[in-house]
Amino acid sequence: MMKTCVATATFSCDPNKVWLYMVNPVMNHWRKDVAELEPTGDEMRLIEKNTDGTTTKVVFSRKEKPRHITCTFEKGKIKGSFTAVLLGGGDSTSVECTLEADGLSIFTKSKKLLDGYLGMLRQALGE
Secondary structure, three states: OOEEEEEEEEEOOOHHHHHHHHHOOOHHHOOOOEEEEEOOOOOOEEEEEEOOOOEEEEEEEEEEOOOEEEEEEEEOOEEEEEEEEEEEEOOEEEEEEEEEEEOOOOOOOHHHHHHHHHHHHHHHOOO
16 A cells, blocks of 8 residues: 655755755665665666665666655665755755655554655755
8 A cells, every 4th residue: 555645854954965865875874774885886776775674776767956856765565766956056945845655564663764754864964
């Protein structure tokens, strides 16, 4: 069953900085759930090696710096899509994210996953 959620977050920094972190999960080790990236030779594809021993395949369909990110992901039986729209400039960025995931357990909430992701980002940006 597909689970969908939307979350908005505001950061007190330039959209370029937020965008760079969002497309690079190992930059300054901000994603605590990702141990390393496996190179694919293609900037539109990532393989995340997760701290729990699993891998996540990420395929970007849109990486418009610093305004828009769209990707699909696959981690075991979990498949889904993620979209982030960044608005703002100068010293303020608002990010609206949409997460759709299929294959989550009945106890896993997509909103909790997305909030955790944004929380790690907030911590990495020093907010």
